[in-house]
Amino acid sequence: MTRITDLRVFDLRFPTSQSLDGSDAMNPDPDYSAAYVILDTDAPDLAGHGLTFTIGRGNDICCMAIEAMRHLVVGADLAEVLAHPGKFWRHLTSDSQLRWIGPEKGAIHLATGAVVNAVWDLLAKQAGKPVWRLVAEMSPEEIADIVDYRYLTDVLTRDEAIEILKRAEAGKTERIATLEKEGYACYTTSAGWLGYGDEKLRRLCQEAIDAGFDHIKMKVGRDLEDDIRRLRIAREVIGPDRYLMIDANQVWDVGQAIDWVKALSFAKPFFIEEPTSPDDVAGHRKIRQAIAPVKVATGEMCQNRIMFKQFIAEGAIDIVQIDSCRMGGLNEVLAVLLIAAKFGRPVWPHAGGVGLCEYVQHLSMIDYIAVSGTKDGRVIEYVDHLHEHFLDPCRIENAAYMPPSLPGFSIEMKPASISNYTFRG
Known part of the structure; x- marks a missing residue:
């Protein structure tokens, strides 16, 4: 014991x-x-x-x-x-x-x-x-028992969860083998931070292409003319066939979001992330209806499974962006993976930050092997910084997360990093 x-x-x-x-x-x-x-x-x-x-x-x-x-x-x-x-x-x-x-x-x-x-x-x-x-x-029964179904049973019951998980049982062994061979595809945000100048943007977009990335995300929302210029640069560098996503980090009202995304539609963005308040289900639904075929993604600030239940069941978003630790950890994330699987919504986890890439690789791999049973149309965010502080940092090969092999959640930091970066006021 x-x-x-x-x-x-x-x-x-x-x-x-x-x-x-x-x-x-x-x-x-x-x-x-x-x-x-x-x-x-x-x-x-x-x-x-x-x-x-x-x-x-x-x-x-x-x-x-x-x-x-x-x-x-x-x-x-x-x-x-x-x-x-x-x-x-x-x-x-x-x-x-x-x-x-x-x-x-x-x-x-x-x-x-x-x-x-x-x-x-x-x-x-x-x-x-x-x-x-x-x-x-x-x-399937053991995985289903990880979830707390309180406040979810109008959308997902334990029996429904087990049914979803049983459907994914077939082919588990083959999917694990595929994962170990191919990894799980990722996209990069490292090129698109709003504070970067044009030359740095151009250079980082080219470096992303050279590293094998087909999906690149840009931050937008501070100044429309600036966004137009930056998206022109990005699209020029990455070409017409790669995916370009945009992220406003909640700065717009609903009507403003609709107008702004339409103004940026020349760049053919695949999705707009966090176009408005992270709590506004009705607003996201209005935006989604108005800007199609551009998709709507949100979730990094979505605080619990109940909010995700509403966003997904009410048809307010196309892409589910779970965060590994804004919600109550793996248990609650698993609830959202199951709801997303039921409604056929792909999960693209939010990463970057400190340790989020290390966390979310595990969650998407669980989804692929045991929940949705597919990687099609799904990509994990990747940001290339601060990984050097972890004992088992995420490993990217050919623009894909390779499955961790060491025991644990890949989140343990080096003792020296804990000591050196402890805030002392």
């Missing part, structure tokens, strides 16, 4: 604002940060690592929220957690006082994502498998 004995939290911040990496219309000067948690156990050399991503100020608030969950985690028996993962998730999100500052949203839910994913890191390390393989090799 292995129990969690301690919870340690670290406020980690990286000075990305100095180079404008990550800059967009809503967030012009982010300092990529992580509220980082380590769960110690009574087993020798077994600890779980997790994080939630922020962009600087407020990271300390997430750290305090993680610390506030100590009593819910310390003492937990890993065997019990693995036997009843959905029940454990309900336990973490149902503290009668903590849920008042949520429920299941905001800083306390960001903290939940960090803690839940640290537990999965523990479970996978204990099993000697990467998270994607641990989950994908479970039975």
Whole structure:
């Protein structure tokens, strides 16, 4: 019997604002940060690592929220957690006082994502498998029991989840072999940050093509004429046949979004990401109806499975962009993967940040092997920075994520990075 004995939290911040990496219309000067948690156990050399991503100020608030969950985690028996993962998730999100500052949203839910994913890191390390393989090799019933179905049963029941998962059972072994051979395709945002000059944009677009990328994303939304110029450059470099996506990071009202996207339609964008408020289901639906065939994508700021339920079931989005730790970790992400599979919506995870690429590769691989059963029309975001701080960084070959082989969630940072980037005020 292995129990969690301690919870340690670290406020980690990286000075990305100095180079404008990550800059967009809503967030012009982010300092990529992580509220980082380590769960110690009574087993020798077994600890779980997790994080939630922020962009600087407020990271300390997430750290305090993680610390506030100590009593819910310390003492937990890993065997019990693995036997009843959905029940454990309900336990973490149902503290009668903590849920008042949520429920299941905001800083306390960001903290939940960090803690839940640290537990999965523990479970996978204990099993000697990467998270994607641990989950994908479970039975349909075992995978279904990871999800908490509260507030979902009008759209997804446990029985429906099992039916979806059973359909994906056929061909699992072959899909794992395909994944290990080909990886999972990704797109790059590294060329498109809003703070980059034209020459840097041109150079990075060419480098992306040379690296094999067929999908490139550009940030837009600060100035229309600037966007037109930048998209002309990008389309000129990447040619007419590659996918160009655009991302407004929530800066527009609904009508403004419709007009702006139409003005940029000359560049043939595949989708517009986050065109308006991340909570506005009706607004996204209006935009989607008005700008077709340009698709609508959102999700990186979508705070829980209930919001995704509405976006998907109400026909408000074409592409589901789950975030690995804005929601309550793997358990809640799996609920959204199942809803997306039921409604035939492709999942393109949000990545970049600190550790998000390391996280989401596991989630898309679970989706491919055990849930949707396909990679067709699905690509994972990739941003090429800060990976050097991880013990098991994501590995990209021919513009594809190659499946991790080391046990865990690929999220454990190097001790030197934890020490060097701990925020000291």
